Amino acid sequence: xxxxxxxxxxxxxxxxxxxxxxxxxxxxxxxxxxxxxxxxxxxxxxxxxxxxxxxxxxxxxxxxxxxxxxxxxxxxxxxxxxxxxxxxxxxxxxxxxxxxxxxxxxxxxxxxxxxxxxxxxxxxxxxxxxxxxxxxxxxxxxxxxxxxxxxxxxxxxxxxxxxxxxxxxxxxxxxxxxxxxxxxx
Amino acid sequence: xxxxxxxxxxxxxxxxxxxxxxxxxxxxxxxxxxxxxxxxxxxxxxxxxxxxxxxxxxxxxxxxxxxxxxxxxxxxxxxxxxxxxxxxxxxxxxxxxxxxxxxxxxxxxxxxxxxxxxxxxxxxxxxxxxxxxxxxxxxxxxxxxxxxxxxxxxxxxxxxxxxxxxxxxxxxxxxxxxxxxxxxxxxxxxxxxxxxxxxxxxxxxxxxxxxxxxxxxxxxxxxxxxxxxxxxxxxxxxxxxxxxxxxxxxxxxxxxxxxxxxxxxxxxxxxxxxxxxxxxxxxxxxxxxxxxxxxxxxxxxxxxxxxxxxxxxxxxxxxxxxxxxxxxxxxxxxxxxxxxxxxxxxxxxxxxxxxxxxxxxxxxxxxxxxxxxxxxxxxxxxxxxxxxxxxxxxxx
Numbered sequence: 088x089x090x091x092x093x094x095x096x097x098x099x100x101x102x103x104x105x106x107x108x109x110x111x112x113x114x115x116x117x118x119x120x121x122x123x124x125x126x127x128x129x130x131x132x133x134x135x136x137x138x139x140x141x142x143x144x145x146x147x148x149x150x151x152x153x154x155x156x157x158x159x160x161x162x163x164x165x166x167x168x169x170x171x172x173x174x175x176x177x178x179x180x181x182x183x184x185x186x187x188x189x190x191x192x193x194x195x196x197x198x199x200x201x202x203x204x205x206x207x208x209x210x211x212x213x214x215x216x217x218x219x220x221x222x223x224x225x226x227x228x229x230x231x232x233x234x235x236x237x238x239x240x241x242x243x244x245x246x247x248x249x250x251x252x253x254x255x256x257x258x259x260x261x262x263x264x265x266x267x268x269x270x271x272x
Numbered sequence: 273x274x275x276x277x278x279x280x281x282x283x284x285x286x287x288x289x290x291x292x293x294x295x296x297x298x299x300x301x302x303x304x305x306x307x308x309x310x311x312x313x314x315x316x317x318x319x320x321x322x323x324x325x326x327x328x329x330x331x332x333x334x335x336x337x338x339x340x341x342x343x344x345x346x347x348x349x350x351x352x353x354x355x356x357x358x359x360x361x362x363x364x365x366x367x368x369x370x371x372x373x374x375x376x377x378x379x380x381x382x383x384x385x386x387x388x389x390x391x392x393x394x395x396x397x398x399x400x401x402x403x404x405x406x407x408x409x410x411x412x413x414x415x416x417x418x419x420x421x422x423x424x425x426x427x428x429x430x431x432x433x434x435x436x437x438x439x440x441x442x443x444x445x446x447x448x449x450x451x452x453x454x455x456x457x458x459x460x461x462x463x464x465x466x467x468x469x470x471x472x473x474x475x476x477x478x479x480x481x482x483x484x485x486x487x488x489x490x491x492x493x494x495x496x497x498x499x500x501x502x503x504x505x506x507x508x509x510x511x512x513x514x515x516x517x518x519x520x521x522x523x524x525x526x527x528x529x530x531x532x533x534x535x536x537x538x539x540x541x542x543x544x545x546x547x548x549x550x551x552x553x554x555x556x557x558x559x560x561x562x563x564x565x566x567x568x569x570x571x572x573x574x575x576x577x578x579x580x581x582x583x584x585x586x587x588x589x590x591x592x593x594x595x596x597x598x599x600x601x602x603x604x605x606x607x608x609x610x611x612x613x614x615x616x617x618x619x620x621x622x623x624x625x626x627x628x629x630x631x632x633x634x635x636x637x638x639x640x641x642x643x644x645x646x647x648x649x650x651x652x653x654x655x656x657x658x659x660x661x662x663x664x665x666x667x668x
Contacts, residue, residue, distance in 0.1 A: 126630055128646075138649035138663050152634065152668050153647045161641045168584075172633035 088249070090257020094176075094208065095224050097201040098255075099193075101209045104229030109247040109267045111135070113229075114178050114208050119146035121176040121206075128152040128174045130162050132182040163192040170196075170205040178208040190218035197222055226253040235266055244268040273437075275378045275394070276412045276420035277360060277401060278427075281313035282373050285405050286348035292406075298323075298339040305333045305341040312344050349373075352405055357507050359404045363397060369507045370421065377417055379504070394432045415440055416500035422451050440498035445471030452492050458485065470496045511547055513606040515539035522561050522598030526591055529599065533590055534583050536604045541579040544606060550575025551606035554586060558593065559601035568593055573632030575610040588640040634668050643667040 094100050094117065102110035119141050121127045129136055131153055138148060152169065156162035166177055177200075181189075200207050211219065220226065232246040244267050251261045279285060283301045288294055298317040303309035311332050314323040321336035329341060353369075357376055360367045366379035380393070387393035394411050402408045411432035412423025419440055426447075427433035435443045444451075447470050449462055467473050473496045476484075481493045494501065515536040523529055533556070544551060552575050556568040570585045586604070634646050650664040 126627070136649075138651050139659070141649075142651045148649055148651065151648065152630075153649060153665075154645060155647060156641070156645060161645060164641075165637050165645065168633045168637055169630065172629045173627075174630060 088251065088261055088263050089225060090251075090254060090261070094206045095256055096206050097204045098224035099197055099200065099207045099209060099222055100225040100227070101211060101219060101223040102227050102229065103211055103214075103252075105231070106212055108229035108231045109245060109249075109265070110227070110229045111180065111210055112140075112267050113227075113249075113265075114180075114210050115141055116144050117208065118151065118176065118178050119144035122147040122150045125175040126150045126152065126173070127176040128154055128165070128169050128178070130154040130156065130166060130177065130179040132156065132159075132162060132180055135180065159188055159192070163189075163196060166196055166207070167199045170199045170203045170207075173203065174205060176206045176208070178210065180210045181212075183212045190216065193218055193222045220253070223253060224255040225251065228252045232264065235268075242269065273380045273413055273415060274417055274420045275380050275397070276370070276414075276417070276424035277356070277376045277378070277397060277409045278372075278412070278421070278424040279356060279374045279401065279405065279407050279409045280315075282352040282356070283344045283349040284313050284315060285407050286345050286352045287342055289352070289406060290345070290348060294340065298336050300329065300332050300336065300339045300341050301344055302332075303329050303341065303343045305329055307343075314339075354510070355404045356401060358509055359400050360397065361507070361509055362400070363393075365506065366504075367507045368417070368505055370417075372421075375421060375424070376507075377420065380413065390434075391432075398430070398432075414443075414498075416498060417502060417504075418495050418500050419444065419498050422447065425451075437498075441474060444496060444498060445469065445474060449473060449496075452495055454492060458489055458492065461485070511549065511609060513540055513543045513547070513549070513551070513609070514603065515543075516601060516603040518601050519599050522600050524598040529590055529602070530587060532602055533586055533604070534579070536602065537582040537586060538579040540604050540606050541577060541582055544577045544609075544612070547609075548612050549606075549609045550577045550612040551582070552576070552608040552610060553606075554582060555605045555607055556586060556590070557601075557603040557605070558595060558599050559603070560595065560597040561600050563597045566593060566595065573628045573635070575612060577612045585636065588636065638667065 102114055104110050118127050118129055123145065127150060129151060134155060136153055141151065142148060152174070154162060154165045156165060166179060170177060196207070209219065209223065228250045230248045232248050234242060235244045235246055237243045247265045247267055249263050249265050251259045253259055284299065287299060287301060296317065297315065298321065299315040300311055300318050300323055301314065302312040307329055309329050311323060311325055311327050311329060313325055318336050318339050323332045323335050323339065332339065353373055357367055357369055360376050360378050364378055364383055366382065368377040370376060383393060398408060398411060408429045410424050410427040410429055412420045412427050413432060414420040414423050414435040415437040419435055422444065423433035423435050448468055449459065449470060452470065462473070478490065478493055482490055491501070517532055517536055519532065552572050554570045556570065558566040560566060568589050570589050572585055576582050576585065637645055644667065646668040647665045648668045650666065652662055652664060656662055
């Protein structure tokens with residue numbers, strides 16, 4: 088769907104969409120998959136990461152560094168330092184409120200990521216700022232479409248429309264309908 | 273040819289240098305008489321009473337009741353050993369430290385032009401060592417490390433024992449097998465077979481010795497013939513890398529301090545690069561105007577070389593330092609020097625190679641922002657029905 092067989096390495100990808108549209112689920116699945124190969128970090132500003140959910144996708148939790156910063160400055164410093172230290176994938180779950188100072192941090196962040204070949208995923212609930220849209224190499228917009236039910240009537244998952252709004256590495260505009268299954272308790 | 277310079281144990285020499293009155297006394301080094309410890313070394317007078325290295329101090333006191341007991345002064349001992357090796361390093365860079373702390377070895381081959389007369393060279397070495405540590409060494413010269421050490425062990429002070437290569441076998445033949453590095457089993461086995469001298473051992477052919485005692489024992493057979501396969505490991509004098517800057521007028525704000533620390537980190541980094549070294553610990557000393565100096569230790573997970581890496585480690589510690597008075601001087605000293613860490617392109621190595629650097633980065637971030645900043649989660653599915661109880665968060 089991304090046209091390059093995965094997330095762009097050394098660049099920033101933005102997952103945008105309203106709450107409950109599946110962007111955090113997709114990001115966490117990516118983190119789980121990446122943790123099986125190499126160390127990853129999850130910068131959890133809103134404290135919404137569910138390790139049980141990662142565990143459900145067979146994540147190596149000992150390789151997942153969960154950063155819970157108290158300020159944007161601490162969070163961004165963590166991303167810069169961890170990227171330089173060799174963490175391959177960093178997922179940044181931004182707070183819902185508009186983060187002052189993020190515009191200034193982004194160029195430094197991208198410079199570090201490009202230098203260290205670190206993949207950055209940015210999750211943003213709110214309408215993304217122009218700066219984020221500008222610096223992102225790929226923007227995936229999510230929209231919830233419908234619920235998916237099993238034959239016995241139980242809820243199985245969610246149908247989501249994902250659109251590549253922006254892509255600097257391949258032609259943009261691709262649309263896919265994704266089924267996001269819910270974990271079976 | 274290899275020259276072995278043998279002195280008494282450095283801890284004994286250190287004790288003599290600290291208290292010259294102890295020379296000629298029965299002196300036992302290792303601890304005080306009432307302590308449960310072993311004898312590290314003893315003076316010749318104590319040995320005459322039967323004190324041996326490795327025996328308990330209590331036993332040593334029974335053998336020599338009038339002996340003076342002293343603990344080992346580790347720092348002074350290290351200084352003595354360092355002085356001995358540095359002195360020999362002035363003659364030639366081909367110096368090796370022996371496993372026995374009182375032994376040092378030199379290769380004499382390259383000194384033939386500078387010192388055509390070998391006896392003059394050996395006399396000069398002896399004088400130089402005596403001038404530095406106050407003890408005249410015994411000297412042995414032979415074709416290998418082992419034979420030169422045996423020669424030095426049996427030489428008298430002032431008369432070097434020189435074993436010419438063609439006479440090595442005959443020289444060793446008269447000594448008991450105890451001079452060889454034997455394990456207890458092999459020694460017992462040889463003694464049971466009546467092989468008590470190296471000469472008797474030399475009569476056995478190499479294949480026969482191998483058949484009887486195994487491949488591992490061949491080293492002993494080779495040594496008995498004067499052949500040594502041990503690699504020469506050159507000793508290098510310690511490198512001291514330090515940068516210091518007086519602060520005029522005294523500095524009382526962290527911005528200026530960081531600026532100067534950065535400049536010093538660049539100077540230390542340049543010295544490290546020049547030596548091809550990396551440091552795993554930096555000691556910062558902040559000299560305060562009207563208070564005692566403030567030492568700060570910064571450790572790194574792997575050897576650091578560049579100024580940026582050094583400063584990244586130093587900066588948070590400087591910001592958190594409890595400075596109570598304006599600073600007059602700042603000193604950066606690189607410690608725990610190792611070969612510089614070589615970074616390879618990421619394409620050629622797995623990123624797991626960065627595990628140490630990630631651990632170091634996590635430690636630095638936690639130091640700056642608190643241990644709860646970066647955490648790891650552990651899920652215990654059967655621990656409790658409540659989610660909060662099933663997930664265990666712990667600092668990474």
